[in-house]
Amino acid sequence: MLEIKYTIDDITTLMYVDQVHIFSNFNKQWVTAASLKTGDKIIARNGSQASILRIVEVDTRKPNAELVAKLRDVKLSHNHHFFVTQQPQSALEVSCEQPPNDPLELIPYQLANKPSYLPNGEPTGHHSGPWVAAKYVDEVGNEFIGWGRANDRHCAEDAAVIDLKDKVADVSLLTQQNVTISHAYIRKYSKRGRLINTMSPCQYCRDNYGMALNDSRVGDSNVVKAGRDHLPIA
Numbered sequence: 001m002l003e004i005k006y007t008i009d010d011i012t013t014l015m016y017v018d019q020v021h022i023f024s025n026f027n028k029q030w031v032t033a034a035s036l037k038t039g040d041k042i043i044a045r046n047g048s049q050a051s052i053l054r055i056v057e058v059d060t061r062k063p064n065a066e067l068v069a070k071l072r073d074v075k076l077s078h079n080h081h082f083f084v085t086q087q088p089q090s091a092l093e094v095s096c097e098q099p100p101n102d103p104l105e106l107i108p109y110q111l112a113n114k115p116s117y118l119p120n121g122e123p124t125g126h127h128s129g130p131w132v133a134a135k136y137v138d139e140v141g142n143e144f145i146g147w148g149r150a151n152d153r154h155c156a157e158d159a160a161v162i163d164l165k166d167k168v169a170d171v172s173l174l175t176q177q178n179v180t181i182s183h184a185y186i187r188k189y190s191k192r193g194r195l196i197n198t199m200s201p202c203q204y205c206r207d208n209y210g211m212a213l214n215d216s217r218v219g220d221s222n223v224v225k226a227g228r229d230h231l232p233i234a
């Protein structure tokens with residue numbers, strides 16, 4: 001494992017990658033992490049260049065306390081995703097972050113976690129979200145799951161419920177008691193890397209989905225949206 005210290009835009013930070021990890025240098029040539037030297041420049045997905053300040057080989061089999069803390073830092077462990085690479089992203093990304101265990105939560109998490117860029121830097125078109133999933137279990141135990149993302153017309157919670165209603169024969173059966181609505185997940189970028197964040201429901205969703213919501217926090221979004229939906233209380 002290599003610890004790479006670098007500067008990008010106005011910040012100096014670290015990332016951890018295997019020796020074989022592929023970066024793109026400023027000539028758009030593929031280079032392995034092991035071949036990088038101090039002063040080399042590598043390309044981030046947003047087009048910025050990072051300058052390598054220092055590369056140190058670290059032994060993750062016998063990490064000291066300081067290294068353990070750095071390896072557990074989500075931002076540091078995520079930083080390499082900020083860079084153009086030849087490797088497929090999906091498997092790497094899942095292994096680098098703790099996905100939720102709940103299968104319902106996993107759906108919007110994975111939708112938000114899809115790669116934004118192909119290895120050549122072209123955007124994939126995968127929407128960053130926020131994504132939400134909603135589940136209904138009928139009286140005989142059949143599971144129905146809908147999902148969707150926020151847009152100008154509706155919140156992500158609305159989108160998931162609308163999709164769920166499309167999949168259930170008799171929508172009048174759906175109530176706040178027998179529908180479960182996941183947290184909302186959104187893909188975000190900071191200068192330091194790529195993160196999947198959760199967003200709390202807005203007051204409107206809180207009022208209209210209440211007990212169906214897994215997320216008990218209340219956000220401050222009160223944006224006017226035309227496509228609002230709701231679930232009745234049983």
Ligand SMILES: [Zn+2]
Pocket residue numbers: 155156157201202203204205206221
């Ligand atoms: Zn909302």
